[in-house]
Amino acid sequence: xxxxxxxxxxxxxxxxxxxxxxxxxxxxxxxxxxxxxxxxxxxxxxxxxxxxxxxxxxxxxxxxxxxxxxxxxxxxxxxxxxxxxxxxxxxxxxxxxxxxxxxxxxxxxxxxxxxxxxxxxxxxxxxxxxxxxxxxxxxxxxxxxxxxxxxxxxxxxxxxxxxxxxxxxxxxxxxxxxxxxxxxxxxxxxxxxxxxxxxxxxxxxxxxxxxxxxxxxxxxxxxxxxxxxxxxxxxxxxxxxxxx
Numbered sequence: 025x026x027x028x029x030x031x032x033x034x035x036x037x038x039x040x041x042x043x044x045x046x047x048x049x050x051x052x053x054x055x056x057x058x059x060x061x062x063x064x065x066x067x068x069x070x071x072x073x074x075x076x077x078x079x080x081x082x083x084x085x086x087x088x089x090x091x092x093x094x095x096x097x098x099x100x101x102x103x104x105x106x107x108x109x110x111x112x113x114x115x116x117x118x119x120x121x122x123x124x125x126x127x128x129x130x131x132x133x134x135x136x137x138x139x140x141x142x143x144x145x146x147x148x149x150x151x152x153x154x155x156x157x158x159x160x161x162x163x164x165x166x167x168x169x170x171x172x173x174x175x176x177x178x179x180x181x182x183x184x185x186x187x188x189x190x191x192x193x194x195x196x197x198x199x200x201x202x203x204x205x206x207x208x209x210x211x212x213x214x215x216x217x218x219x220x221x222x223x224x225x226x227x228x229x230x231x232x233x234x235x236x237x238x239x240x241x242x243x244x245x246x247x248x249x250x251x252x253x254x255x256x257x258x259x260x261x262x263x264x265x266x267x268x
Contacts, residue, residue: 026160027040027041027042028042028121030119038123042173042174043114043160043171047116048154051116054114055109055110055111066088066092098131098135101126111172115174115176116174119170119172120169120170121170130169130170131168133167134164134167137162137164141162141164150163195265197262197266198258199259201243202262202263202266210259213235213256217232217253217260220232220253236248239255239256
C-alpha cells in the first residue's frame with residue numbers, strides 16, 4: 025500500500041496511507057447517487073408545485089439542478105476540509121503534499137480537471153494516473169500538489185501488535201482507569217510516541233509533553249509524570265492488559 029510521509033507547518037511528521045482507486049471510485053459512486061437522488065427529489069417536488077409545466081421544469085433544471093450537479097464536489101470539499109459525503113462514508117480526504125491546508129485555489133484546480141480526468145475520457149485518464157503515479161494522483165491532484173488519503177490509517181498497527189504481554193499475571197496495570205478510553209485514543213498515543221522516537225525534534229517533543237499533560241488530567245493524577253516516554257508506554261501496556 026502506498027503511503028505519504030509529510031511534515032506539517034509545525035514540523036510534525038505524519039504518515040498517511042494513500043486511498044486506493046477502488047476507494048476513490050466508491051466515493052465517486054456514492055456522490056453520484058446522492059446527487060441523483062437529491063436533484064431528482066427536488067425536481068419532483070418542484071414539478072408538483074408547477075403542475076409539471078415543461079417550461080418551468082426546464083428552467084428549474086438550468087437554474088437549480090445544473091449548478092448543484094456541477095459544483096457539488098467543489099462546494100463540499102471546500103466546506104468540509106477535503107471531503108464530500110461520499111468521501112466521508114469511505115473515510116478518505118484530500119490533503120496537500122506539503123503539509124499545508126488546501127486553499128480554495130487548490131480545490132478549484134482539482135475540480136476543474138475533473139473534466140479531463142473523468143468526463144471527457146470516460147474516467148480512463150483519471151484511473152490510469154491514480155493507478156500508476158507514486159502518490160495515486162490524477163492530473164488535478166498533481167497540478168494542485170495534493171492527493172487523497174485514508175483517514176483511518178491501517179499503517180497504525182493494531183494494539184495486539186504494539187506490545188506482546190503474556191498474561192495479566194505477568195503484568196500489574198499502573199493506571200487501571202485507562203480501560204475506559206477508546207482504542208483510537210491509545211493508537212494516537214502510540215503514534216505520538218513513535219513519531220518522537222523517530223524524529224527527535226522540538227516539535228514532536230512538545231506534542232508528546234502536551235499529550236502527557238492531557239492524559240494525566242484525564243486520568244486525574246495528582247501530578248504530571250516527568251518521564252513522558254515511560255508514562256505513555258505504560259498507558260499502552262495497561263490498556264492492552266485490561267481490555268483484551
